[in-house]
Amino acid sequence: MVSSSSQAADPGRAADVRSALREAMRRLRAAAVPSHTLAAELLLMHTLGRDRAWLYAHPEQPLQAAELAAYFDLVERRIAGVPTQYLTGRQEFWGLELEVTPDVLIPRPETEHVVEVALERLGPPTWEEEAAGLPRGHGLRIADVGTGSGCLAIALACELPGAQVFATDISAAALAVARRNAGRHGVAGRIHLVQGNLLDALAGPPLRPLDLIVSNPPYVGRREADHLPLEVRAHEPPQALFGGESGQELYAPLIAQAARLLRSGGILVMELGYNALLHVRPLLETGQDWQQIRLTRDLAGIPRVLSAQRV
Numbered sequence: 001m002v003s004s005s006s007q008a009a010d011p012g013r014a015a016d017v018r019s020a021l022r023e024a025m026r027r028l029r030a031a032a033v034p035s036h037t038l039a040a041e042l043l044l045m046h047t048l049g050r051d052r053a054w055l056y057a058h059p060e061q062p063l064q065a066a067e068l069a070a071y072f073d074l075v076e077r078r079i080a081g082v083p084t085q086y087l088t089g090r091q092e093f094w095g096l097e098l099e100v101t102p103d104v105l106i107p108r109p110e111t112e113h114v115v116e117v118a119l120e121r122l123g124p125p126t127w128e129e130e131a132a133g134l135p136r137g138h139g140l141r142i143a144d145v146g147t148g149s150g151c152l153a154i155a156l157a158c159e160l161p162g163a164q165v166f167a168t169d170i171s172a173a174a175l176a177v178a179r180r181n182a183g184r185h186g187v188a189g190r191i192h193l194v195q196g197n198l199l200d201a202l203a204g205p206p207l208r209p210l211d212l213i214v215s216n217p218p219y220v221g222r223r224e225a226d227h228l229p230l231e232v233r234a235h236e237p238p239q240a241l242f243g244g245e246s247g248q249e250l251y252a253p254l255i256a257q258a259a260r261l262l263r264s265g266g267i268l269v270m271e272l273g274y275n276a277l278l279h280v281r282p283l284l285e286t287g288q289d290w291q292q293i294r295l296t297r298d299l300a301g302i303p304r305v306l307s308a309q310r311v
């Protein structure tokens with residue numbers, strides 16, 4: 001068993017799970033990597049293809065030199081700023097394991113509020129649906145604008161097995177990831193991936209109106225780029241981060257398109273940037289298109305989700 005950090009640092013020397021983890025935690029902590037314990041565990045789980053329960057149950061399991069080399073290579077890349085999720089290729093969202101690559105934003109926990117609000121505003125299954133044994137969301141037509149990894153579209157498709165979901169993104173590379181994630185969760189047949197600007201591709205005349213539109217649009221201002229953590233700025237895709245100079249440039253066209261494409265009574269649910277509320281709420285309050293405008297705060301108390309019903 002390796003007793004000192006220098007031994008575990010040398011991939012050629014014998015080491016076990018416990019000592020490798022300790023050494024990785026030491027290096028990550030020294031480099032001020034946030035959540036260093038979690039990162040050390042996730043990277044070792046990924047390297048060995050094992051889950052956390054296995055790591056805890058086998059602290060004395062010897063590691064091969066190649067495993068150690070691969071593990072400490074990941075640790076060094078994490079220290080250099082690459083997000084853990086891009087190193088493991090995985091992130092959980094709404095209880096679903098999703099593939100993530102540098103072509104997509106890493107889904108954030110606060111975005112789960114978009115799913116919560118959407119389901120709450122749609123309401124529970126109707127009596128008719130239950131009596132007829134129809135799947136929840138039977139006949140609903142939903143759009144997810146800026147789908148990225150597909151997290152919102154897939155979570156909604158899983159919760160609403162009777163719904164069809166149109167998932168748009170400007171990035172073909174992101175849509176390829178979303179396609180694999182939809183397949184992985186068995187909803188590819190009900191998620192229609194469309195490349196294009198916002199909802200442009202759905203704006204043609206023959207389309208039946210939509211019942212629900214959700215979006216987590218890019219909402220960081222380019223002028224705020226220097227304030228982003230380096231690992232976000234240097235590694236996450238710029239088109240997923242920046243909503244123009246101010247960060248708020250996509251909300252107005254999104255809301256205008258949503259007003260045209262939603263049926264009367266249809267619901268719009270948008271995630272907000274930390275300073276977007278004062279800009280976005282007036283877009284819904286001005287004019288006659290929207291009613292029942294509601295704000296949802298995240299667990300930190302930050303205004304996070306704005307939702308409204310089409311008049």
Ligand SMILES: C[S@@+](CC[C@H](N)C(=O)[O-])C[C@H]1O[C@@H](n2cnc3c(N)ncnc32)[C@H](O)[C@@H]1O
Pocket residue numbers: 104105106107108111145146147148149150151152168169170171174196197198199216217218219239240241
């Ligand atoms: C903040 S990310 C959200 C990704 C995912 N929905 C999530 O919540 O993790 C925004 C996404 O919008 C896409 N996007 C940026 N501008 C767009 C536009 N004009 N039309 C459609 N999608 C756009 C980006 O490629 C990115 O995938």
